[in-house]
Amino acid sequence: MSQTLSASTLLAVPLAPLAGAVLAGVFGTKFGGNWIGRKLSHSLTILGVFVAFVLSVMTLMSVVNDGARFNETIYTWMVVGGLKMEIGFLIDSLTAMMMCVVTFVSLMVHLYTVGYMEEDEGYNRFFAYISLFTFSMLMLVMSNNLLQLFFGWEAVGLVSYLLIGFWFNKPTAIFANMKAFLVNRVGDFGFILGIGLIGAYTGSLNYSEVFAKSADLSALVFPGTDWMLVTVICICLFIGAMGKSAQFPLHVWLPDSMEGPTPISALIHAATMVTAGIFMVSRMSPLFELSDTALNFILVIGSITALFMGFLGIIQNDIKRVVAYSTLSQLGYMTVALGVSAYSVAVFHLMTHAFFKALLFLGAGSVIMGVHHNQDIRWMGGLRKYMPVTWITSLLGSLALIGTPFFSGFYSKDSIIEAVHASHLPGAGFANFAVLAGVFVTAFYSFRMYFLVFHGKERFDQNPDAHHDDHHGHDHHHDAKPHESPWVVWVPLVLLAIPSVLIGYFTIEPMLHGDFFKGVIFVNHELHPAMEELSAEFHGAAAMAMHSLTTLPLWLAIAGVVTSYVFYMMFPAIPAAIKRAVQPVYTLLENKYYLDWINENILARGARLLGTGLWKVGDQALIDGAVVNGSWKLVGLFSGVVRKAQSGYLYHYALIMIIGVFVLMTYFVWLK
DSSP: OOOBOOHHHHHHHHHHHHHHHHHHHHHTSGGGTSOSOHHHHHHHHHHHHHHHHHHHHHHHHHHHHHOOBEEEEEEEEEEETTEEEEEEEEESHHHHHHHHHHHHHHHHHHHHHHHHTTTOTTHHHHHHHHHHHHHHHHHHHHBSBHHHHHHHHHHHHHHHHHHHTSSTTOHHHHHHHHHHHHHHHHHHHHHHHHHHHHHHHHSOOBHHHHHHTHHHHHTOBOTTSSSBHHHHHHHHHHHHHHHHTTOTTTTTHHHHGGGSOHHHHHIIIIISGGGHHHHHHHHTHHHHTTOHHHHHHHHHHHHHHHHHHHHHHHTOOBHHHHHHHHHHHHHHHHHHHHHTTOHHHHHHHHHHHHHHHHHHHHHHHHHHHHTTSOOBGGGOOOGGGTOHHHHHHHHHHHHHHTTOTTSHHHHHHHHHHHHHHHOOSTTHHHHHHHHHHHHHHHHHHHHHHHHHHHSSSOOTTOOSOOOOOSSTTOOOOTTSOOOOOOHHHHHHHHHHHHHHHHHHHHHHHHHHHSSTTTTTSOOOTTTOOHHHHHHHHOOOHHHHHHHGGGSHHHHHHHHHHHHHHIIIIIOTHHHHHHHHHTHHHHHHHHTGGGHHHHIIIIIHHHHHHHHHHIIIIIIIIIIIIIIIIHHHHHHHHHHHHHHHHOOOOHHHHHHHHHHHHHHHHHHHHHHO
């Protein structure tokens, strides 16, 4: 018999980070008079996230060991025509796992920030923001209804805007945060349309009530078309996920978000904001299972993102942007898994990716600190002997990313590739090619970065242009030798490296082939048999790793690593020669497929022209000119004519009366 969790304990999970954010954001800044100093600000926010993490682990243990569940309303905001708008929590295995991932990665980022941001003037403000970000993500994953989901969805978008533009005196940061905000509004428009359709046709926003009526939704047609209503709903919801989880073509905000400080890059791009879309689609699996059209759409979009964003990672020289494009590609893999109804595999990869991607981002930040805030990998090299802890943890993170057997990334990534291979959707052929080619591409750009940063000749004293400054306004000291980061920076790296290596091995069986997601994620195995085929072929984590020695993905990954070593360690003239030979392709990649140009010069300019036309024609000419000014001119003209009849002379009035009598007589005669 399943136990019920305590509502007060669950409330403490999101409220603890919120309390830390409020205290640091109000009393630790000029707004509240700077009553508390840096030490107390970071202590309060770290304590809040630590409490949330401990309670999340306790919740997960209760869910796994005792079968505990919770699905209740905490607060009713309003009732409109029978539609209830509530705050409530749904705690099951999916939520509990997400709570642990979010709070653990956030805790590591909080600890790391103590060392990374110690010289920054906005120290307390930054801690307030990242704690508020954690609160927003927890509210999103713990919600039991679409209204609260949307609140958390928008809250993480708002706080990401504040964090990406944290250094608000940098024009590039302001441009980047506005870009992220606007692109996400495009996705959110589709998301709120999907929520609106669900509310309109089910009369509820509560997950359980909506899922109970999913069969009724599947029988309806969208008015005025022959489209299935559930297909329209699912595609609208997924458009929201395309914005948050940075899927093509709404991915353009994520690389530019590197303008924010490195700790927030790890938090946004590893465990929180970008995973919100993957979580949402998995949570809404009972609806998505009803539409093969929507699933195929998801599959194709994910495939394009996984492959073509990986290509862009090959030519990046900024260490953070290489990792950012890696995030885009891996999000594409998760989306591909969603498209083939392998929701549990997508969430599994979300979890493993959160650890090794946070590790890689924080490792990149440690490198940036060690080389005095240079971010160009072309001017690094040989850092292995200067930064041993950063080196070994970054190597472990890179091995997990490329899917090295026995590492966590291997189990989730290989499961995605196998699920795609087992799918029968029309887009599965292209998806299979994309995920396989992506293995080579990922290994190539990951170890290109690794080799250029940690091996080869030392180039950190040859940088001709040291303006890639991650720390706003700091002195670079480019003539100084690199150095290992302080313990408060490298300890989170070690703590993240442990799950990056081990967690996949120990969790793949219960999460993918056991009962961990039973009753939480729904799959129609008759129409979408991918997960059943995976389970039939699974014979244990060790056996899966050993079997991979004979499979194509492993050899593609090895080929990517070897190629990067040959290109950048042995014969560095080869990449330059290839660049010259395929200059048009390089130009295409350098301009990011010209999507930014299209957005700025066609879509944005077209919107401005449309806006100008609506303003000049619609507002000035029609509304102001015709309606407002035209109405008073017409009244003035009519009154001017009527005024002439009101002269005050008796004979004028007699004439009007005679004319009136004549008109009436004529009218009645005409009627006869």
